[in-house]
Amino acid sequence: MSSVRFGIMGLGRGRGAAKQVVAAEGSALVCVCDLQEDKAVEQAEMYGCDWTTNYKAMFARDDIDAIGIYTSSGTHCDYAIEAIEAGKHAFVTKPMDILVEKCDAAIQAAKDAGKVLAVDFGNRYSKENQQLKAAIDQGIIGQIFLGDVKMKWWREQSYYNGGFPMGWRSRKETEGGSIANQGVHFVDLICWLLGPVQEVYGRSATMTHDIETEDITIAQLTFQSGAWGLITTTTSSYPNLGTQVEISGTKGTVRWDQRGGIEVMTKDEELVDLSRFEVPDAPADIAEDMVSAITKGTAPVVSGEEGRKSVELFCAAYASSKSGSPVVIDQR
Numbered sequence: 001m002s003s004v005r006f007g008i009m010g011l012g013r014g015r016g017a018a019k020q021v022v023a024a025e026g027s028a029l030v031c032v033c034d035l036q037e038d039k040a041v042e043q044a045e046m047y048g049c050d051w052t053t054n055y056k057a058m059f060a061r062d063d064i065d066a067i068g069i070y071t072s073s074g075t076h077c078d079y080a081i082e083a084i085e086a087g088k089h090a091f092v093t094k095p096m097d098i099l100v101e102k103c104d105a106a107i108q109a110a111k112d113a114g115k116v117l118a119v120d121f122g123n124r125y126s127k128e129n130q131q132l133k134a135a136i137d138q139g140i141i142g143q144i145f146l147g148d149v150k151m152k153w154w155r156e157q158s159y160y161n162g163g164f165p166m167g168w169r170s171r172k173e174t175e176g177g178s179i180a181n182q183g184v185h186f187v188d189l190i191c192w193l194l195g196p197v198q199e200v201y202g203r204s205a206t207m208t209h210d211i212e213t214e215d216i217t218i219a220q221l222t223f224q225s226g227a228w229g230l231i232t233t234t235t236s237s238y239p240n241l242g243t244q245v246e247i248s249g250t251k252g253t254v255r256w257d258q259r260g261g262i263e264v265m266t267k268d269e270e271l272v273d274l275s276r277f278e279v280p281d282a283p284a285d286i287a288e289d290m291v292s293a294i295t296k297g298t299a300p301v302v303s304g305e306e307g308r309k310s311v312e313l314f315c316a317a318y319a320s321s322k323s324g325s326p327v328v329i330d331q332r
């Protein structure tokens with residue numbers, strides 16, 4: 001195969017994906033699509049590609065191999081399935097979707113069609129995060145007993161009122177809330193670093209915004225390893241304090257700060273130099289990842305099965321919040 005030919009749908013966050021496709025080796029941006037013509041035209045002019053406001057027309061083209069989906073969160077897997085059924089490989093932005101059943105249907109569709117399905121989680125492409133994973137897997141902080149995420153972000157009401165279709169971030173049919181939208185980056189990170197989750201006890205509420213979705217969630221976790229976890233996500237905290245993840249083991253602690261990098265402190269070494277942990281060469285972003293998966297048959301960095309895990313976790317937190325009881329989940 002010469003270049004992998006891409007179409008990108010949804011040109012809010014999808015603009016970043018279009019840029020990555022243009023920059024990646026062995027990849028070509030053939031078409032961009034947005035319901036809002038001005039956005040599609042602007043990107044097409046920037047990159048010299050075709051544009052359309054009709055995604056079905058883009059999916060039907062036989063000069064496109066892979067479709068990237070960057071629309072509202074509750075639509076990702078429906079569009080991925082349509083793209084796969086049209087004979088394309090597909091990738092979706094985070095979260096994979098807001099319902100586990102939709103993730104399952106997309107995973108099955110990709111399996112049946114023999115197509116690649118991937119989820120675009122930026123943190124997974126970071127070399128430093130991969131070195132941290134290697135260090136944890138090699139026991140640098142010993143047996144982990146606690147992992148916690150503290151995401152204290154600020155979002156104006158206008159953020160929820162905006163987007164396209166207008167207000168999608170505020171509605172339950174298209175978005176979950178702070179843990180599903182913003183927090184899912186860190187849910188994915190902690191599940192990746194600590195392994196499968198067994199039980200979730202969650203509480204969610206809408207504290208400060210006029211929205212159907214939640215703006216605060218607290219989820220208490222038990223990992224299959226026996227470690228405990230605590231995830232706090234809110235978009236009601238002014239000013240935006242970013243996100244911190246801390247992982248405590250019998251030999252030391254990891255402190256991961258969205259703004260300030262990673263510190264690993266152990267009893268043996270005050271501050272561990274993560275650069276000594278070797279990791280295999282990996283794609284730098286979703287475009288390189290898809291090119292490699294399609295042309296070399298490598299597993300995508302975040303497959304459908306992997307992307308489903310964070311959806312399962314936040315759905316369990318929501319279900320627990322509703323019922324008042326912990327939810328047992330069966331993550332493999």
Ligand SMILES: NC(=O)c1ccc[n+]([C@@H]2O[C@H](COP(=O)([O-])OP(=O)(O)OC[C@H]3O[C@@H](n4cnc5c(N)ncnc54)[C@H](O)[C@@H]3O)[C@@H](O)[C@H]2O)c1
Pocket residue numbers: 009010011012013014033034035036039053055070071072073093094095120121122162163164165181
């Ligand atoms: N860092 C990240 O990974 C990151 C950052 C922001 C958003 N996101 C995700 O990206 C998705 C979109 O978020 P956003 O902030 O860009 O939203 P947005 O509302 O700003 O943009 C969505 C775009 O999709 C277009 N669209 C919707 N339905 C369409 C259709 N049927 N055909 C063609 N175009 C369509 C809209 O016109 C709009 O331009 C969400 O799932 C969000 O969680 C990821």
